[in-house]
Amino acid sequence: MKYENRTIDYRSIKEMPVDKRPRERLQNLGARSVSDIELLCIILGSGSQSRPVQDIASDILDVVDKKGEQGVSTEDLKAIPGLGLAKASSVCACLELGRRLTFWRGRFCNSPEQIFDLIRHYGDRMQEHFLCVMLNGAHELMGISVVTVGLVNRTLVHPREVFADPLKNRATAIVIAHNHPSGNLDPSPDDLEVTYRIRKAGMLLGIEVLDHIVFSTDGYHSMKEQGEFQII
Numbered sequence: 001m002k003y004e005n006r007t008i009d010y011r012s013i014k015e016m017p018v019d020k021r022p023r024e025r026l027q028n029l030g031a032r033s034v035s036d037i038e039l040l041c042i043i044l045g046s047g048s049q050s051r052p053v054q055d056i057a058s059d060i061l062d063v064v065d066k067k068g069e070q071g072v073s074t075e076d077l078k079a080i081p082g083l084g085l086a087k088a089s090s091v092c093a094c095l096e097l098g099r100r101l102t103f104w105r106g107r108f109c110n111s112p113e114q115i116f117d118l119i120r121h122y123g124d125r126m127q128e129h130f131l132c133v134m135l136n137g138a139h140e141l142m143g144i145s146v147v148t149v150g151l152v153n154r155t156l157v158h159p160r161e162v163f164a165d166p167l168k169n170r171a172t173a174i175v176i177a178h179n180h181p182s183g184n185l186d187p188s189p190d191d192l193e194v195t196y197r198i199r200k201a202g203m204l205l206g207i208e209v210l211d212h213i214v215f216s217t218d219g220y221h222s223m224k225e226q227g228e229f230q231i232i
Helices: 022-029 036-044 053-067 074-078 085-100 112-124 164-168 189-205
Strands: 129-135 141-149 173-179 208-215 220-222
Touching (some): 022 036, 036 085
Antiparallel strands (some): 129 141
């Protein structure tokens, strides 16, 4: 099944055709068919007098991407223009409930398609997000972390940042991945260089880098499957 993921292009949800509004899309297509921004718009319900709800939702996603779901506090969210204590508390409660009920921990992951299914909701981000998918010795999922937000190059993506969470969680293998907002899934020279450096660091740490996946909302490119892992 093709995953459908959309952003909100209208300045106001009231301007949107009824069938394209977040609540109606969730009702008609199911929760997996709406984007992260749309989900947040549904949780927030409405914007403020000064800002539309989708702008506030976009800012919340930026905070979550930078701090991680477990690191977001009501104070972090209250700093977003147009977001008060009540709605900030609602968002924090939703994040915590999702963390407690996370269904994919322990899920067996043995293919790029399975990994893509877990991270594809990052495909609609306007900036490149570099992700680290952590696995145990049985290739069961231990967690997913956002390493950096911005261009993927050897300056921004340093092995010490990539392996910080895998070492803390005692992961034995990882899959690295990043989205291409342009939709072009071909790895850049920097992508290949970053992959080589991270794989080399993983060998020293005893954590195997199984793959590097480049993805968008429409699909993915597995460097391992395409034979683009450089020999170390």
